[in-house]
Amino acid sequence: MSTDASTSAPLERRALRFSVSGNVDDGKSTLVGRLLLDTKQIADDQLEHVEEASRRRGFSRTELALLTDGLRAEREQGITIDVAYRYFRTAKRRFIVADTPGHVQYTRNMITGASTADVALLIVDARHGVTEQTRRHALASRLMGVKNVVFGVNKMDLVGYDEARFREVEADLRAFSDKLPSTAITIVPVAALSGDNVVDRSTAMPWYAGPSLLELLEDAPVANSESLAFRFPVQWVIRPGSDEHHDYRAYAGQIAQGTVKVGDRVVAWPSGKSTTVVGIDRHPEELGEAAAPLSVALRLADDVDVSRGDVLTHEGSAPRVGRKIVATLAWFDTHAARPGARFWLKNHTKSVKARLDSIDGILDLDSLALRPGAVELKLNDLAVARLSTSAPLVFDAYDDGATTGSFILVDEATHETVAAGLIRSESGDDA
Amino acid sequence: MVVAHSVMVYYNRNMSEITESRKKSNASALHEVQQTRNGNDREIVCGNFANLAQEVASLDDLEAEAIFILREVAAERERPMLLFSGGKDSLVLLRLAEKAFRPARFPFPLVHVDTGHNFPEVIAFRDARVAELGERLIVSSVEDMIQQGRAREEIGPRASRNRLQTVALLDVIETNGFDAAIGGARRDEERARAKERIFSFRDSFGQWDPKNQRPEPWALYNGFVQRGEHLRVFPLSNWTELDVWAYIRRENLALPNIYFAHEREVFRRDGMLYASSGSTQLLPGESLETRTVRYRTVGDMTCTGAVESDAFAIDDVIREIATSRITERGQTRADDRATEAAMEDRKREGYF
CATH class of the missing domain: 3.40.50.300 (P-loop containing nucleotide triphosphate hydrolases)
Structure with a gap:
């Protein structure tokens, strides 16, 4: 050797x-x-x-x-x-x-x-x-x-x-x-x-x-998200507005998972409009292809309405879009929360108002079973709960995508981060 | 483009060349074989620099994360700013900001807190770099605050403007209504910094409360603040000193020349070499001597020590750091030595 x-x-x-x-x-x-x-x-x-x-x-x-x-x-x-x-x-x-x-x-x-x-x-x-x-x-x-x-x-x-x-x-x-x-x-x-x-x-x-x-x-193996379905939460729109770059417009973000190539057909969510990727910029380079977790800026063929909080995916691998979610919550705050409480919810690059609708139960640490009947969420509780949001979220179940499937709740008054949330696979509309 | 080339040092980026030079260098200096108790040889990479090509590949993830952080703060705060001192970490931040926002301009101004005891070469470099980028620089001057009677200076041979740096930083934040200050601090630098969030909350007095920080799961940074409060944002949190240098090499970034070996008039105090400057007052038993030194960190002249070094080029610097048995702040920062929790205490009061 x-x-x-x-x-x-x-x-x-x-x-x-x-x-x-x-x-x-x-x-x-x-x-x-x-x-x-x-x-x-x-x-x-x-x-x-x-x-x-x-x-x-x-x-x-x-x-x-x-x-x-x-x-x-x-x-x-x-x-x-x-x-x-x-x-x-x-x-x-x-x-x-x-x-x-x-x-x-x-x-x-x-x-x-x-x-x-x-x-x-x-x-x-x-x-x-x-x-x-x-x-x-x-x-x-x-x-x-x-x-x-x-x-x-x-x-x-x-x-x-x-x-x-x-x-x-x-x-x-x-x-x-x-x-x-x-x-x-x-x-x-x-x-x-x-x-x-x-x-x-x-x-x-x-x-x-x-x-x-x-x-x-x-x-130990390291998580490899390159092979998963393409997800690109838009963080920031680059629009120089200068004479030199008058028509330049690119959608900047970090590839959460998957791979994207120039020429790929993509869909912008929640609008559902399709377009084509015509350029992948990692200033000052132009790339033909990029994979998670690179931070890039995508140029699109059509003048579609895309802004911060939207998600680009490939055609045929739609994320979920909706205003009701079921989630596992880890409660961080000393202040307990009851159904009806309102928060800011940040899911990838999207922040919306959210309301705690109901609590399915608290996870029991011995049996891993759900103990129903909880009236509030207390510090250190791990719970399953239902939430609704003021605007549609573009998301996946946490098991399908950690970035699109996770969120935090922020208290409206104190701005403390009061909970971490993982979106579950069941639909919030079933309730 | 206005660039003062005299203060900029550029290096050629040629991977095969550096790999070659590394092979020729004494490999045993970079690696030592540790005799383990059960007799097996385990190869330990000392300082732990593997191989430049591999290092560069692993920098992609750190770069992507830092760009993500810069775009998040730009999107979530109305009046962010980026602290730029001319030092190596903030130069890396500027390159990352170019990658995050070009071809548009930066969505924030640059801010320098100038103690008035900065290295003149670094100030010249700072101005040249700002001109080259075409971005706006706001200088918050400790000297001016003293002149205007808004701050009082410590006196005596050990006087330092370290404390006043915090005053000037909080002043420029308040005056301009900034709600986020982006800085190049890294968690590997110091034990209190190891506890920092990436979006780190400061109350209306600029105070950090390390026992009561907002949890920061995944990359979901909480950017909410009330008026008068602000965030400190650290895109280089997960970088090490070596990562910064490897990135400088990869991106072919210019640096102030004091990072490389040069002759300088210095004096020895508390085991460190300090540059003589107009404000230097020698204590009994101290004397000036000329040594070949370089700076591992660049800060206020009165509390930043030089290290004896013959690292004239970036590859020499990387080799020196990879084999160093002393941390950068331990070797060069007097301000961290005051007490066991010196950094924590200063950070609590609003120090960067």
């Missing part, structure tokens, strides 16, 4: 995004610190800083969690409050880590981390096993569309690297996670403090023959 990484280990084009969650004190931030340290991503001044900060706090060892817990309050309380993003890479690929809080009051940040993740890494304390938070995190990750869940059974050093204890926790994890639909589940025994099975395989647990966490992450 060559020693030159440029020939021996091609770097993958896509970064793998993964979220890390766990209970308070499960050692989640320590594990992220260990990943960074053992892949040599920690600069000398950062390590010095953490060593110094650890000494000042009277810790007998270097507190790796201080690498990611950067806020004053986090350091005071020894917990993670907000999502911290970290970047590291090996010769094989780049990684974006969302280190998310374990405490129940910060579940919304965990949902945020999972919304863009390819892999959810959930940390479980080997001594305590599966808890309600473990189930909540696994279910929430799956709801957010993460199809690859890795459980790191941490603190194996504190149970004497005991295989029997690991098998017990493993069985409990399997018992509930096997209910998660089409999800790949992997379970790894680790000790974040000593680094066992984090980057390097452990010698203390010869009974475990599987890969280390890093090896798993290096080989």
Whole structure:
């Protein structure tokens, strides 16, 4: 094998995004610190800083969690409050880590981390096993569309690297996670403090023959949206209005999924008018073809009425258009909401007024069943609800398109983001 | 086109050439083999620069995301502006803005908060770049605020205008009624910045409340603000220092020459090399000496340190950063060293 990484280990084009969650004190931030340290991503001044900060706090060892817990309050309380993003890479690929809080009051940040993740890494304390938070995190990750869940059974050093204890926790994890639909589940025994099975395989647990966490992450598949149906939410219309570019008009946006070529017949929604793509601009280049996730500007043959919030698709792959949706909602706000409440709803590039019409029920974390009868949506609830909007939305079910199938609700008065929503496949008109 | 070529340094973009030069360079400097506990050799890319062609391909995703963010803020806010200092990150932002909005003009003006202690070369570069783009630049001057009695200067040899930079930034936002300020800050720079949203809310005092940030799932940025409040928007959130340099290389961007090795009169303080300028007051035991240095970050002269370097060209810079064991802010920013949460504290008050 060559020693030159440029020939021996091609770097993958896509970064793998993964979220890390766990209970308070499960050692989640320590594990992220260990990943960074053992892949040599920690600069000398950062390590010095953490060593110094650890000494000042009277810790007998270097507190790796201080690498990611950067806020004053986090350091005071020894917990993670907000999502911290970290970047590291090996010769094989780049990684974006969302280190998310374990405490129940910060579940919304965990949902945020999972919304863009390819892999959810959930940390479980080997001594305590599966808890309600473990189930909540696994279910929430799956709801957010993460199809690859890795459980790191941490603190194996504190149970004497005991295989029997690991098998017990493993069985409990399997018992509930096997209910998660089409999800790949992997379970790894680790000790974040000593680094066992984090980057390097452990010698203390010869009974475990599987890969280390890093090896798993290096080989995990990254979502590829290029092959899905073409969706192009229009963000911005480029119209210079100058003498030089008098007739230039292009529809700018990021290709949410699929591929588009010059000459393709496309339909603008919600109007349903067809036209042809005559140019794909990525200033100053002109492209013949472009695929997700590129940001481009499309020039069209006909003078169709297209503006921000509209969606271009290929002919024959129509999105859904309507003013009623059924959605899974993750409620973020301390202020509860009842049917009749009004919000701003932002779906891809479209913001409209919306009303909460009714609540089908709250998702039960143990049975994954819908518990009907809820009168309101409370902080950290995962619910199924019906909404109607002031203008038509152009959307897909979340399983068919994460960009067109997701939305946020924004409080009209406080402007807080109060919920994340995933559009379900059933039609809102059925009710 | 009015371009002061004397302050612009251009580099030829030739992929095979850089790949060749990298192969010739000492590969062991870029990669080290870590002996793992169970005896296996795991190749760790130190600083972790793989190969330029592969780096460039992976920049497409970061570029697409940044352009998306720029268009979102332009569409959702009525009076955005883009902070442009002449530094490398803001130069990358300008290129991204060209890609997002050309052939039309930018839907926002450029704003520079000038402390009055900026490097003259950088100011000249700033003006040349603005002229070349044909866009509008608003300068908010700390010097003017002091002259007008609207701000008071710290005194003594360690005086810094770092705090006043925040005052001038909030002043220009308020005076012009800006409701969004786009900046080149990156999450990999600093531990408080690692917690930032892409659309980050600021109240009417310009304050950041890190414990109570709006959740930001997917790429659904919440652009709502009331009058007097504003957003800070960070299109380069997910970029690393190395990504910025690889992008500069790919796009053949001109940079102020102080980013490259040059001879300069400096003095050593708190382990850092500072340039001497008109406002420099030496402390006992300090003396001026001429060294070959470059700047890894470009900010206020009084709190930005130089690094000793013989990186005269961009490939040398990339190699230097890829093998560096120290972060850019750790190596060059005195303002971050004041306390454990220096950046968080300044950000809370409205610092960028």
